[in-house]
Amino acid sequence: GAVVSQHPSWVICKSGTSVKIECRSLDFQATTMFWYRQFPKQSLMLMATSNEGSKATYEQGVEKDKFLINHASLTLSTLTVTSAHPEDSSFYICSAGVGGLGNIQYFGAGTRLSVL
């Protein structure tokens, strides 16, 4: 299947700092990528849809000024958690789709963020 690379895999940071997570499609171009968040024992929840060359679309309840998304090329989307706080500690996962309707999404390995 298609390969999606996500870095870093694990981050520990102090409260108030910003953390950038990268998501790359390695062997295909992705005009749309997705960012999810998963808290322990919870399902993955879609945070936002990242659109190449335009603004991201955020799900209800997700602060766009806190979770900055940049999708400057067809193979790279970044999520920056600004001024991170302990409640932002979570597992962040990106995905990219291949194909159109009924497309299959491939996931990055995820980033485990721990904010102290």
Place this chain on the structure above:
Amino acid sequence: RKEVEQDPGPFNVPEGATVAFNCTYSNSASQSFFWYRQDCRKEPKLLMSVYSSGNEDGRFTAQLNRASQYISLLIRDSKLSDSATYLCVVNSGGGADGLTFGKGTHLIIQP
């Protein structure tokens, strides 16, 4: 009402047994359906897509019932390596929409 519902389990099943789980979804306009597998502290990995006519991939069989809005997954001759959380996933739109995940069903295969 939750969009995608699954029994969280855990299901404790002896090795070699057959196990099945179901999932229901609330959006009748949903168009694509998948089963993903997620191991502890790892990303989800696609197990199989689910087609209206039902489909099989080795020991795994998936079925979709649009009228009742449920999806099933059957695992035959279960292996220890099948132990994981199985996520029912629905795409309610076209390719540009994110996926909606169930909470997952935790399966433990016992030797």
